[in-house]
Amino acid sequence: MRWTSNARFLFLAPAVVWVLAFTVFPLGYSLYIAFLKIDSKTEITRERVPMFDEAGDPIMLANGKQRMRTIIHKEQINTTTFQGLKNFKRIFKDNQVATSVRITLTFILSSVSIELALGFLLAVLFNRHLAGRAAMRAVMILPIFATPLAAGYLFFTILYEEGGPLGFLGFPFLSDPDWALFSVIFVDIWQWTPFCFLVFLAALQSVPDELYEAAVVDGANGWQMLRMVLLPILQNTIVIVLLLRLAEALKVFDIPFALTGGGPGIATQSYSFLAFRTGIRFFDLGYASALCYGLLITVMIIIMLTFRRLRETYG
Amino acid sequence: MAEMAARPVGERGFGESLLWLVAICVTLAFFFPFYWAISQGLRNPIDTFTVSGLGVPWLSFDPTLDNWITQLSSPESRRALANSTIVSVGASVLALALGTPAAYALARFRFRRVPNIDITIWFLSQRILPPVATVIPFYLVMRAFGLLDTQLALILVNATFVLPFAVVILRQTFLDLPLELEEAVLVDGGTYRTAFMRVALPLAAPSIAATALISFAFSWNEFLFAITLSSRDSLTIPVFIAGSVDTRGVQFWFMAVRALIAMVPPVLIALLAQRYIVRGLTLGAVKG
Numbered sequence: 001m002r003w004t005s006n007a008r009f010l011f012l013a014p015a016v017v018w019v020l021a022f023t024v025f026p027l028g029y030s031l032y033i034a035f036l037k038i039d040s041k042t043e044i045t046r047e048r049v050p051m052f053d054e055a056g057d058p059i060m061l062a063n064g065k066q067r068m069r070t071i072i073h074k075e076q077i078n079t080t081t082f083q084g085l086k087n088f089k090r091i092f093k094d095n096q097v098a099t100s101v102r103i104t105l106t107f108i109l110s111s112v113s114i115e116l117a118l119g120f121l122l123a124v125l126f127n128r129h130l131a132g133r134a135a136m137r138a139v140m141i142l143p144i145f146a147t148p149l150a151a152g153y154l155f156f157t158i159l160y161e162e163g164g165p166l167g168f169l170g171f172p173f174l175s176d177p178d179w180a181l182f183s184v185i186f187v188d189i190w191q192w193t194p195f196c197f198l199v200f201l202a203a204l205q206s207v208p209d210e211l212y213e214a215a216v217v218d219g220a221n222g223w224q225m226l227r228m229v230l231l232p233i234l235q236n237t238i239v240i241v242l243l244l245r246l247a248e249a250l251k252v253f254d255i256p257f258a259l260t261g262g263g264p265g266i267a268t269q270s271y272s273f274l275a276f277r278t279g280i281r282f283f284d285l286g287y288a289s290a291l292c293y294g295l296l297i298t299v300m301i302i303i304m305l306t307f308r309r310l311r312e313t314y315g
Numbered sequence: 316m317a318e319m320a321a322r323p324v325g326e327r328g329f330g331e332s333l334l335w336l337v338a339i340c341v342t343l344a345f346f347f348p349f350y351w352a353i354s355q356g357l358r359n360p361i362d363t364f365t366v367s368g369l370g371v372p373w374l375s376f377d378p379t380l381d382n383w384i385t386q387l388s389s390p391e392s393r394r395a396l397a398n399s400t401i402v403s404v405g406a407s408v409l410a411l412a413l414g415t416p417a418a419y420a421l422a423r424f425r426f427r428r429v430p431n432i433d434i435t436i437w438f439l440s441q442r443i444l445p446p447v448a449t450v451i452p453f454y455l456v457m458r459a460f461g462l463l464d465t466q467l468a469l470i471l472v473n474a475t476f477v478l479p480f481a482v483v484i485l486r487q488t489f490l491d492l493p494l495e496l497e498e499a500v501l502v503d504g505g506t507y508r509t510a511f512m513r514v515a516l517p518l519a520a521p522s523i524a525a526t527a528l529i530s531f532a533f534s535w536n537e538f539l540f541a542i543t544l545s546s547r548d549s550l551t552i553p554v555f556i557a558g559s560v561d562t563r564g565v566q567f568w569f570m571a572v573r574a575l576i577a578m579v580p581p582v583l584i585a586l587l588a589q590r591y592i593v594r595g596l597t598l599g600a601v602k603g
Contacts, residue, residue: 002425003423003424003425003507004424004425004427005507007506007507008424009418011416011417011419011511012420012424012434014413014416014417015414015416015478018413018474018475019475019479023441023444023449025477026452027448027450028448028454029452029455029456030448030451033451033452037584054395059519070500122341125334125337128334130336130338136338136339138586138589139342139346140345141585141586141589141592142346142582142586143347143591145578145581145584146348146581146582147535147536147538147552147553147578147581148536148538149510149536149551149572150553150577150578151348153556153560153573154348154351154570154571155493155542156570157351157352157355157570158348158351165351165369165370174323183524193345194345195596198592198593198596199593199597202593202601202602207432228473236600237597240597240601241597244443244597244598247443247445251446253447253539254553256539257538257557258556258557272447273447277449279420279451280450280454285451288451289452292448292451295445298450299444303440303443310439311432311433313600314432314435314436314439314598314599315432
């Protein structure tokens with residue numbers, strides 16, 4: 001980071017301009033939409049026009065009048081009215097929003113905490129000489145990159161209550177509201193525990209064996225080893241993994257879309273899912289934009305709270 | 316707990332064998348969904364629910380490749396595969412073309428008004444933003460430009476999503492490269508462009524390739540924008556899967572095959588780019 005030539009702007013500018021055009025501008029536009037009420041209606045007008053034959057002459061009827069036909073014009077008319085903060089106020093009165101916030105929070109808290117804990121345990125378990133460890137680690141990478149939507153449908157077949165491989169357990173995995181949320185969390189855990197595991201394992205392996213040996217020589221038991229050696233080593237990594245998982249979990253959409261379709265009822269309709277439905281399915285664009293801003297502000301707060309930590313980690 | 320790590324390989328007690336067994340079981344559990352998809356995809360529709368237990372091909376039922384043949388020969392799924400490939404390749408190439416120079420700028424130059432690290436975190440935060448926040452404006456803009464249901468729209472969107480990833484990751488890559496070679500070029504009267512193109516790029520090539528692969532996988536898996544912006548012509552694989560459920564109900568045997576068709580490319584990529592996965596997914600914070 002020592003060169004100061006003006007060439008630096010040429011290198012950086014394209015990416016910055018791109019982000020301004022494709023992220024910052026849409027976000028601004030979205031804020032503008034959030035203050036509007038957009039009504040789309042299709043206006044149909046009929047027009048009578050004379051008909052012509054192949055030579056271009058008007059076709060005459062027996063009574064001497066021109067033969068006419070009707071052309072139907074369809075025109076989509078969007079009327080927008082500025083309505084101030086009304087969309088934002090509506091958020092707080094909307095029961096669906098309250099439900100989806102509760103669902104999303106339950107989802108985030110349970111999936112992220114389990115993923116981190118399980119990933120940590122697995123990393124400690126794998127941080128030793130295990131025969132075939134490289135192969136096992138390779139298998140653990142697979143879920144992370146499995147198309148989330150396809151994973152959702154795949155688990156639909158696995159959690160299928162009659163005849164699925166887990167059917168013998170007799171649980172209403174998809175038909176009961178609470179179980180359905182559990183199932184969504186379950187799939188997320190399957191997909192993302194390996195991520196936590198891989199990252200923690202990488203962090204553990206960057207520590208020389210001598211450190212563990214020294215702790216053993218000093219007579220540390222398992223618990224002390226965890227508290228005095230492993231957790232301090234992994235502290236920064238844990239914070240980064242937590243941040244990335246939180247940000248990702250807040251967006252959860254694909255898995256409930258495929259696994260439960262947000263149902264039964266709206267029992268697994270996450271916040272992103274609700275915003276998507278409101279905007280793209282029901283075309284309530286203004287309100288959906290306001291909903292999105294709620295999510296955006298939450299994420300911005302998370303980024304701001306962790307800003308100093310991010311600077312240290314990436315600096 | 317970790318004292319075993321210190322012991323030589325040959326010296327294993329009972330506890331160690333038990334832990335090894337646990338590790339194997341955990342690995343198998345995480346692999347099970349893939350196995351189940353493979354098993355289901357090989358069954359005749361009639362065997363879907365009648366096969367009990369683990370459904371091992373040949374033992375529990377006579378496997379057939381019919382589902383695979385039907386799926387891979389249908390024009391819809393071929394088109395979806397082609398769309399997904401074009402969109403993902405286009406988005407990765409575009410993101411890298413824009414992102415690599417920016418990453419280089421952040422690694423090698425000093426920006427005065429806004430410190431480099433803050434620009435980096437600005438890019439990083441784009442990656443963390445919830446995509447649903449831009450889905451409505453994107454939809455309206457694409458509609459205004461007549462780009463709905465085109466591959467171009469999806470290329471633009473996915474490039475936008477992977478660009479911050481490429482910038483942050485490649486910045487770290489360039490920071491890890493020795494500065495001396497590039498300085499030598501400059502001392503010899505070369506331009507910054509030469510230093511970048513002739514020296515830094517070739518050295519960073521493996522990492523750039525890995526970044527491209529991971530970007531490809533991210534774009535391949537993207538669903539929210541794909542389903543919003545495409546209706547028929549530009550359907551990608553995930554949208555194709557979702558659409559086939561709506562119209563025909565869930566046909567388990569086809570679903571398994573489709574899920575595998577969707578998953579195989581990104582999963583293979585993950586294996587190819589194994590060494591870079593940890594670094595990539597933590598945006599360079601943890602080196603794998």
